[in-house]
Amino acid sequence: MNPIPEQPRPKDYKSDVKPVWCPGCGDFGVLNAITKALASLRLPPEQVALISGIGCSSRVPAYTSLYGFHGIHGRALAVGAGLKAARPDLNVLVAGGDGDGFSIGGNHFLHACRRNMNMTYIVMDNEVYGMTKGQASPTTAPDWTQSKLTPSGTLSRAFQPAAIALAAGATFIARAFSGKPNTLAQLIVLAMQHPGFAFIQVLSPCPTFRPEQKEWKNIVRPFPADELPTSDPALAALHCQRDDGMSTGVIYVEARPVWSRSEMEKTTIEDIEQEFRS
């Protein structure tokens, strides 16, 4: 591979592996936005690790020239936390889908928010399980009856990622739309520059199992710029609760101490062995 030129181009961050995604999949826009953001940050690809779980969107690491880890379903944030703790020098991006992040990985999401490690989490939310062929996800509306698995709908309220991230303690919360990759790229830059756990929920349509999401491009709109982003959790909560889930932009930014390793007095193996002697 050639060294990154002075001003890297987004394509320097892409690999030659062809995505498995369907034509029209919103995840192409997210891949583009990630590579644009990294180019604008001028980060050498080897200094960035992209960690994912399982699902359509979790395939993203192999499509980049970054160090990638394509793990198991729901555990991407845990892998990312271990990597960041062991290698604080690396930029850690974690990416995946709504099922991976909010259902099977929901517990890790809560604890990643409260742990506030310096990493960025991008969830490509299409309100459906694509790879297993169209089942309801945690963010699916309760009245969606198009899955054979839940013909009467989900019978459960839809998961509210931003509100839950806020309650759990994330210090940077944003929502974006994959159809606007330049705006998303700017958000990813802000998220990566944010010291702490940055969460971006990206509305990323699934043309195969949720064709009605093609309409999203006509529905999404920015949050009112005069009120958001805020560092007031009550105001952020108000917007999260009032919103129909289709407003985009940075919602909440808080300056809170970032997770760091506990500092202890330096010791050696010889000192430790001494503890066992009489």
Added chain:
Amino acid sequence: MNSTSDSHALSIALVGSGGAGVVTAGNLLLEAARADGSFGLMRRSAGPQIRGGESAALLHFAAAPVECAGDYYQLVVAFDWLHAQRFVEEIPLTAASCVLHDPAGGDVPEPIARTGARLVPIEMHAPATEIGCGRANMIALGLVSAITGIKTETLTEMVNRSLSAKGESMVMGARACLERGAALGRSLDIDLPIPVDPDGADGRWMISGNEACGLGALKGGVRFVAGYPITPASEMLEWLAPRLAGTGGCLIQAEDELASVNMILGASYGGVPAMTVTSGPGLALMTEGIGLAVASETPIVVIDVMRGGPSTGIPTKSEQTDLNIALYGMHGEAPHVVVAPVSIADCAFTAQWAVNLAESLQTAVIVLSDQLLAQSRTVTHRPPDIDFITRRVTAQRRDEAYRRYALSGDEVSAMAIPGSAGLSYTADGLEHDERGTPSTGAEDHLRQLDKRSSKLTGFDYGDHWATVEGDGEVAVVTWGSCTAAVREAIRRAGAAGLPVRLIALRLLAPLRTKQLSQALAGVNRVLVVEQTFSRQFYHYLRSRFDLPGRTECLARPGPLPLSPGEIADCLLAGTAR
């Protein structure tokens, strides 16, 4: 070698409800005995309750390293008998035994009285209350010091040190109790001198299996640990946390075991040797992640401190019943390494070895410790230093495109570490080609399966695969914490004229069949000893290997450890139950 017969050992049980200070007293006794020149072992028997449950400190002293319980206890000191019926069977007594008990602590349980042991009522709580700021456990300690000849000054010094943080009045109260107890002890006509070998007492170590595993991992180079609290493994995490931080590493208390195993995968992917520590239920949760370590060829060490199962089982007591899940727990075909320490001190070696195996083979290594090893504390010789030369093979930049999972004939392929320019790749749990690109092709699957298997079976594990001792036409094949009792049983069988070989496997998987065959050459009778109900080890051996001659199995689930006496009886009688 490292065993003693009952005639040279002194076994003492301290009994009292949880929170009464039984373990504190036991630890002080062990430390004082070390200072006086004795070797020793302290096991713990406790219920799941933090306070108010039953607990016992089971101590064994000898003039040579002592690794297992004797068959009987010569002395029991009971502060009270609360819930003691739950574990009296763990304290076998004879008519020659002596039981000191505080009548205020309740009636002597019938199973103890029935043994014919000499029962000596003696107040412990009342004099402690009278002294104020004193506790019955210190009275008991004083009693034991007088009976065994452990120097009261030694104990006083230990008490000063261990209680100094609790304030002057606590120290003074404890010392007064010690002296009162010692005076009471001297008034009794009981003399059970502690066996000592004062040579080199200063260099002796006092260490638990949990601590030894932690130490071995640190020495092996582990600098990242993630774990979730679980009995009986939590103490290892607690021991590791400050020491990892002090040696440039890091420990995270994860939200669950799923996170623990995936966190260590992340850290190891980043180039830092990483480990998690758990017990049975946690291991069950981790199995998917362990499979990912195998598939993505990311080195990890998982220490499982086994306890009674299934499900929540008996969390505070020992068993060897996680063998099957450790060997076979992963879905798909996920060859990995399973090792087990053969003694408390060996926990240090085995954990260190495990790190080196994981790093050099780029796979998952499961270490099967158990509650008996982990929560017992031994006074023994310093564990030997082992220098391993094996290290993770890391990729260096070359002109051609980097292939993370290259099939170059050398099955361990060089691993790129994030940060290294020009070598980026995606580690994958999906089946993949040599570059790591996902593949569903039959040929890629077969070649990568073969790569992951061959690197383990073709590796030279040296002499560490087992501890092999003695000769004779009879052999005992065992593993883990059973080894100590087997060794003592073999010593007794030898004394009775039956030479028996000991083969204690340290490397459980991949099974070294060629070496096992050599170790069993000339054997016509094999006894397999294990602490399970369903004979997991026996069935595993027989599924992979033709044991020579007549084969028998002595197996029992927890919580009662197999005693040297019953193993020796089995060897000498020629039949297992």
